[in-house]
Amino acid sequence: MNYQPDTIAAIATAPGEAGIAIIRISGNNSLTVADHIFSHAGEPPSRRPPGAFMRGFVRLNERIIDEALLLVMRAPHSYTREDVVEIQCHGGFVSARRILQTILHEGVRLAEPGEFTKRAFLNGRIDLVQAEAVLDLIRAQSDRSAAAAVEQLNGSLSDSFNDIYDNALHLCADLEAALDFSEDDTPPALIPDGIAQAHKVLEQIRGVLETWEEGHLLREGALVVISGRPNVGKSTLLNALLGRNRAIVSPIPGTTRDTLEETIILEGIPIRLVDTAGLRNTTCEIEREGVRRARIHMQKADLHLYIIDGSQTLGIEDHAQLNSLKAAQSIIIINKIDLGIIIQEKDVPVFYNIKAQLNTGKGLIEIKRCIIERLGLTYSGQPRAVISERHKKILQKSFVDIKEAVTILESGQNETIVLAAARLRFAIESLGQITGKAYYDELLNSIFSRFCVGK
Template identity: 40%
Template sequence: MNATIAAIATAPGEAGIGIVRLSGEKSLEILDHIFMPTKGNSIKEYQSRRLTHGKIIDPKTKQVVDEVLVTYMKAPFTYTAEDVVEIDCHGGIVPVRKILELVLRCGARMAEPGEFTKRAFLNGRMDLSQAEAVMDLISAKTDKSFDVAFGQLEGSLSKQVKKITDTLLEMMANITVNIDYPDEDIEEITYQELLKGANHIKKDIEQLLRSAYTGKIIKEGLNTVIIGKPNVGKSSLMNALLKESRAIVTEVPGTTRDIIEEFLSIQGIPLKIIDTAGIRETEDLVERIGVERSKEFFNKGDLVIFIVNASESLTEEDKKIIELLQNRKTIVLMNKTDLPIVLEEEEIKNLLPNKKIIKISIVEEKGLKELEDTIVDMVYGGQIKQKEASFITNVRHKDTLEKAKMSIEEGIDAIKQELALDFIEVDVKNTWEYLGEITGDTVGEDVIDQIFSKFCLGK
């Protein structure tokens, strides 16, 4: 029998309410020891899923600890598929701590991180990918990342993986029958049929993998570095995107001497905007340190926004930065187009072929919408519709899919060489086992423990 577990389910600090959660066979019994309903003698007299008003009382001292609302939810239709009790008390550190201490004293034990969700998984209420989506839901930074996490919690990823594993199981069954009963009157599977099925599986896996880059950005954010020589409008761009005066803007070159970081959302995509010191040769010690830090952050950025001054010709400082951008995902902004234009777009195209170039005027707020749309297009890559929920946002899932792809490719090679069915069966089974690690069907206990150890207490 699993022990009854308890934990504080709300964040620490002052709030309107605090919640202490219990799960396990003795949840109602423990609650009955410490709770006195306003009407009636015992919580056991009330129906499941009914909110009940009353007081938490210390059974030893008979002192009232807090006025609360409690809910008893009977298994199996609960979050953990076990009996669950939630005690809603006044928010704050003291009330929840006191109630948790009473609960533990009356027979519950302290829940481990993520143990409520782990029990939901072990009791079959959700698969492993859905359980992992719970933490993604909690840590979502934007509406889009929330929608993706909720879609996975609802089973969008699980359904796609199950579709592939079902095909693999059917293929394995056909191979096994042909191996074990070669002399029986059964339809012989051909290498051509196997190749067609394996290629279809590979295609489905690749489709999921294509969403991994976008999924990572949606979940973790896009590290976007604004770079350029001094006084081209880097800080002005940051302020315009944030719609607030976050960075100091003056006509004096070299105003920004350190790194400024801010988060914002562009059409649901979380961006970590990094405004860097202007890259140039300088004798100023502080500015020189800032320039070196700019170069460090430049190398870590997922996306580089390079700003040039359209009202003057390219300088040596511009050209040195351009040399660094050849193999980087870059958007070039030709700023200050409200002034007479000196720099031709064609010159930048020759130096930075295949880079998106946008003419903007931060002063007149021109081109900013096109910049936002370009960032969105680059993230989604034109391959995935924004409304799709089945993005691969989890590094573990991506690594597992890559292993599955490699395994099915080995199977395809074996089929093309018309090797014995036993060899092909091994590759197909390995692919199935890798995919099963995503949903938890074939994952080991050590991996399960590692996954849930990253969860917060009370979830």
């Protein structure tokens, strides 16, 4: 562990024109440094009570850098549980940077990404799952994502993980205790009880795993790809869903050559909408590249909006696509119904078809409703914390280990208890890494390096 509680500082606000900027200092020397650089009528920061804030001037060699507010927070009642000083100065590109430089000249080290939150974890104020919630909250793109992150920050997910961990630990302890008995003394109910207890843990893990889908959507959003042959109305649909003219719409086939991505929010879930180049064989190199990019996005899509021009017969690309699309992941839009429907309904797979006239917005409400249904986004308004990819991987691995332990116990041999207990130990070790009961440098780096400097 290369954790040294030296004093660190960073600008905590985003750079650019703004009302104020905040510089944060954390560690044993925070208050001494504040005394050196901050001039103010009255007691210096180090003699101020916790929670005090003072108005004064940040100085470098007697020259004023900026007028600022300084807040004093004392260990352990601060974000990091260390002495923390926050300086609020004027926003913009210069003041905060100069104040930070002045602080660094006092022998303070520039904080690494996420280091303040890492200290909050290492000092036991929050666990790893709560630390991750801080990042989720900062990155949230919708009210619903933010509400889920706040739930997680408040510890509701940590409670579930701790419960699973404790139950697995108890089970393991019971089995290990039996190892001290001679074979004849082993309590007769030990194995059946153990199996029942293990099933309970498995059930708990399964329950938490069920939140992953939602967690994935809340954090990464859903990738919804609009595709179809040229000129069917793909860009018209993108613009209609966005409510503004983002993509060029024209009757000339092959107008959209690159992929265009924009985000909308549906039921509190960020939807990454991608408009693509129309699928066709073409000699134009640029358009061919566009079609190649379209296909790459189509492979990754959570949901396809495949558009057909209903007033034309289907093309070979349509037949190929319609055959490869999966019902659960596709919505087929038969557009331009104002021009009369020529295509035969039997040519279009029966899974969801919507008839539309996209240039007038006809069919749009149904398309939105269907996106919500297909992606399972319906929201009751009740926020709940949901697991991330990292949690999922660990839970799945632990699940396998515990299941293995059950299989061993079910073989019914007393001498196999030691093997079952060993399996459970593996599971417990992994489970501990979720909340950070057990951690190693690499795990912390992989989590905190995703933060910004200053958080």
